[in-house]
Amino acid sequence: MQNNRREFIRNTFGTAAGIVLANQVATATNPSSAEPTFAEPRIKFAVIGMNHGHIYGQVEAVIRGGGQLVAFYAKEADLLAAFAKRYPNAKQASSEADILNDKSIHLVLSSAIANERAPLGIRVMKSGKDFMSDKPGITTLEQLAEVRKVQKETKRIYSILFSERFENKATVKAGELVKAGAIGRVIQTIGMGPHRISLSTRPAWFFNKEQFGGILCDIASHQFDQFLFFTGSTKAEIVTSQVGNVNHPQYPNFEDFGDVMVKGDKGTGYVRVDWFSPDGLKTWGDGRLTILGTEGYIEIRKNIDIAGKEGGNHLFLVNNKETVHIDCNDVELPFGRLLVDDVVNRTETAMSQEHCFLTSELAIKAQKYAKQLSI
Known part of the structure; x- marks a missing residue:
């Protein structure tokens, strides 16, 4: 009987479903592996600039990690009012300087206008605080050159919340499966980042390329992050890229389509991003990621499984033993906790600094050297 049980465990835990089962067993027998809670705040943090709604996801990630939001500031009265309503226990600062000069604050978050984020991050690091x-x-x-320089001088953390990986439970689970060897060695990633444009909700800066950075610098940064992470590449270059404004002539400084081929020292990647998610879709975009390995592949349907299973966080895995669907809705999102760990311990567990900078470099170069598409 004991030998049969050992055989069952060996055979089961060698499959993708078995890896999931093993994680569930570990959680049941080790409560610390579940979503953590903190009796006392581990750090104090603040917000400067909230021009994109992503700031709320950023704040929630750090709160989950044990951070206490203590202050916020923005130049726009309407954005301040909405933020204050959401977080009434935090103090509205009278200026950016009030936050930068407050030595009790460890970390500053921002979703300011895109081309204003790096200069702000530099000021934050020079004030002795970490930045996300x-x-x-x-x-x-x-x-990028100036951020690298100041980060090296100050030894502060310059982090970017690539939410399509850090805030998507199926993508977090894919990282666990790839690390466990479920599909062998990763050869290629294919990242699709379609978005609904929702024109009436967008501010003027959204359509100004100088301010938003261009479609590959902006949206595709998610896909470059995932490419580097899943292939394990620490060196990479853009093979070719193209961008275009194919359907929004009323916004001549806007781009609504782009794609890229990228090559790393441990894999290759393809990226396609666009602003063409139709209104009939039940979510803002049918984001997908395919991870090809030497012994199988994973497809992640991040936000929706069209005409299939309800909700998001769907992971499909195919290898030499099985084809499985994994519901990832109970997976912990560890980024906020790990980032707070890094702030406290001066480590790089959430994301290495070089990974953050290389992701940005790839996105910027793909944008800068892209061919113009006219169709």
């Missing part, structure tokens, strides 16, 4: 930006966190090579 919405994507894109850097929009030009000149900004």
Whole structure:
């Protein structure tokens, strides 16, 4: 009987479903592996700039990680009012300087206008605090060079919340499966980032390329992050890229389509991003990621499984043993906790600094050297 049980465990835990089962067993027997809670705040943090709604996801991630939101500031009265209503226990600062000069604050978050984020991050690091930006966190090579320089000098954290990986439970689960060897060695990633444009909700800066950075610098930064993470590449280059404004002539400084081929030292990647998600879709975009390995592949349907299973966080895995669907809705999102760990311990567990900078470099170069598409 004991031998049969050992055989069952060996055979089961060797499959993708078995890896999921093993994680569930670990959670049941080790409560610390479940979503953590903190009796006392681990750090104090603040917000400067909230021009994109992503700031709310950024704040919630750090709160989950044990951070206490203590202050916020923005130049726009309407954005301040909405934020204050959401977080009434935080103090509305009278200026950016009030936050930067407050030595009790450890971390500053921002979703300011995209091309203003890196200069802000530099000021934050020079004030002795760590920084976490919405994507894109850097929009030009000149900004990147200065951010690298100041980060090296100050030894502060410059982080970017690539939410399509860090805030998507199926993508987090895919990382666990790939690490466990479920599909062998990763060869290629294919990242699709379609978005609904919702024209009436967009501010003027959204259509100004100088301010938003361009479609590859902006949206595709998610896909470059995932490419580097899943292939394990630490060096990479853009093979070819193209961008275009194919359907919004009323906004001549806007781009609504772009795609890229990228090559790393441990894999290759393809990226396609666009602003063409139709209104009939039940979510803002049918984001997908395919991870090809030597012994199988994973497809992630991040937000929706069209005409299929309800909700998001769907992971499909095919390897030499099975084809399985994994519901990832109970997976912990660890980024906020790990980032707070890094702030406290001066480590790089959430994301290495070089990974953050290389992701930005790829996105900026793909944008800068892209061919113009006219169709």
